[in-house]
Amino acid sequence: MQRVKCIAVTLFLAVLSFGAGAHPHSFIRLQTQIVSENDQFVALKMRWTMDEITSADLLYDAGNAKPGDEIWKKLAAEVMANVLGQHYFTEVWHRGQKVKFKNRPTEYGMEREEHQAVLTFVLPLSQPQPLTGQTYLISTFDPSYYVDMSYEKDSDATLPQTLSMQCQIAMHTPMPNEETLSFAQSLDKEDAPPEDMNLGQQFAQKVTLTCQ
Secondary structure: OHHHHHHHHHHHOOOOOOOOOOOOOEEEEEEEEEEEEOOEEEEEEEEEEEOHHHHHHHHHHHOOOOOOOHHHHHHHHHHHHHHHHOHHHEEEEEOOEEOOEOOOOOEEEEEEEOOEEEEEEEEEEEEEEEOOOOEEEEEEOOOOOOEEEEOOOHHHEEOOHHHOOOEEEEEEOOOOOHHHHHHHHHOOOOOOOOHHHOHHHHHOOEEEEEEO
16 A cells, blocks of 8 residues: 555645646546535535546556445545645635634545546534525635646536525636736746745635525
């Protein structure tokens, strides 16, 4: 499992470098669903689909394993450990305050989808949050922008049917200024943006959850 661990660590500590050139070096397609119980916001159900190059080594180690085989559990645990080390790469804001998460997901797993590795997990909030009359801002991103974590379509952020009459969800994709774009494109594979620049956050899509 040493090779698996190496791949998982490098991916989720955002130091992948598949060839020279501008950022990012790895791509993850996001899909997120709000999870509610008793008219409260309790979790995010997340699905991360990695690009084929990023997936290659993980799928190589999985070999011809069938869904549910032990190797998928081991792969998921290795990758999930590094996601947890980065606070799920996710922020939820409510009334100007950051909502805290529990230290462990309630469930997680990994699977193959053709030539891509897919990580799924449920990110639980530390405490249930009210929905009625509330607005939440949700974003998932790699702060360094080495890994592009983005939604392909607005419909990749969804509500369960039970909330469809009460709540609305909207996607905002930022448009960084020319200076920020030029800086990001100028970074080579050996470069790292200043931490206080929060480069990845400036490119992060924001999902707004608004409830009546």
